[in-house]
Amino acid sequence: MAEIKLIGKEDLKCFQKHNFPICSINLGKDVKMNERLLCNECLLNFIQENNIIQGFNIIQSKIENNIQEYRHKQISFIAQKKQQLVSLKNNFIAWKSTINQQIDQILGYINLWIDNIISKNIIKDKYVIMEELENFVNQYEFHEKNFEFLVEQINFINQASSNKIQLKLAQLNEEYRKIITQTKDSFMKIINISQHKISLKPINNQLKQSDDCFTIAFNYTGQIMISGCGKDIKVWNFQNGQIQEVQKLQVHQSTISCLLFSKNQNSFISGAYDHTIRCWLQINGQQWKSSQKYEEHSSDIQCLLLCKKEKTLFSGSCDKSIKIWIVDFANNNLQYCYSLEKHTHIVYGLTLNESETFLVSCGDDQQIIIWKKSNNNKWEFYQLVNQSIREVGAVTSFIKENLFIWIGGVQNGKDCVSYFELIKGCIVEQKNKEQQLILSPEVFNYSLFPIVFNKEKQIILFRHKFHIYLLTKQISGKYRISTKIKFESNEIWGSMTNDAKFLVLWEKKQCRFLIYQIEYQTI
Structure with a gap:
């Protein structure tokens, strides 16, 4: 992959035009682009804020890493689509050759058919008058019988030739249907319609347990x-x-x-x-x-x-x-x-990002708190997230290095999955990614059912009120609801095996364990 070139970084100046190197970045959301760069002189005029990050080289390195990640994703996606199109083209070339061969065989049968008919076209030019007079006087059906014999021969040729061609046409039709089916599948992959679907097959629901x-x-x-x-x-x-x-x-x-x-x-x-x-x-x-x-x-x-x-x-x-x-x-x-003492009520959910530099917590105080690992490997308060939905936070989970989801749990709540992303050192809510769940205003969403994220298969499992949800990652990078199960009660707890092959639940209404096999298919 070609080296990334950040154009213009040699000419960067702090927003007050001091003649000093850039040492810090102001990541505040309301700051204008030309006011973000700070030198040591600029910092003298600033009250220390959480959104001022020291170390321009660190930010530059993260920018380059983000660009590399995007470029790799872009190149991989285009290469995949190109390979799919090349494969489609090669299939058509192969199908063309196969079909041409079969058509050539049919044309060969037709030519042979024509030759056989022509070989029967033996019409006499000369007739003996006395023989024909005798036939006429005695009303012989000599010519009629000869004609009937010719018709029988032609019919035999027609039937034999027709059988051969019909057999070949049937083979051609079967090949044609196969081509159409394969072509549709190829088109669906290319235009990104093909997706993985998950279904849950119940395999055991007989085990009872009265204790919670x-x-x-x-x-x-x-x-x-x-x-x-x-x-x-x-x-x-x-x-x-x-x-x-x-x-x-x-x-x-x-x-x-x-x-x-x-x-x-x-x-x-x-x-x-x-x-x-x-x-x-x-x-x-x-x-x-x-x-x-x-x-x-x-x-x-x-x-x-x-x-x-x-x-x-x-x-x-x-x-x-x-x-x-x-x-x-x-x-x-x-x-x-x-x-760590910052929450003002029960702590319900905890999650770490992949590099384990950030810890996210949520709970009954309707706060999402970000903790960061310091240089001495001690966890410290970093940010109180500005969130649009002020609800009890039941569960949270990172699904990417810089992206986590959060699900609330109150009655008459928003009933959705909220997404939060680490952008330039600050956790920001991504309203455009928010996913609506089934509205159930009459009940709470209980805790003690942590979100299960399987990175290998890119599956997210969680419980929200009456429903168990399984989300799968699409080629676009977004997650969609692949399947869900509704229960009569919101008192359901459980988990998924590490290989994402089985789901085990316990539901309080009937005091029983439910086991499902997770099946995968492409649609």
């Missing part, structure tokens, strides 16, 4: 499932959508609210309404060992989040705080570090 199940999680192989069962944790064998209870872990003193499995080993973390968090380690192949209870929170645990390397745990609670922990799965323990 607010959380479900799967191990990294997808063969072990854990679920809440009141204040206990159930461990299940999970094979091709069939589950079998193995054991029940009974150490928490109140309802299990969060379960979080390691993506690398058979260890998990549990949180409960008894205000405690525990680590669990599998020993001897089947048994599970609990750590001590960690009681830094003073109220119910509402959400748990692990970083990719699984060395840091974030926990949100009804005590309004987010706690930061060091995780040691090998020794089955946690170490409390510090607390």
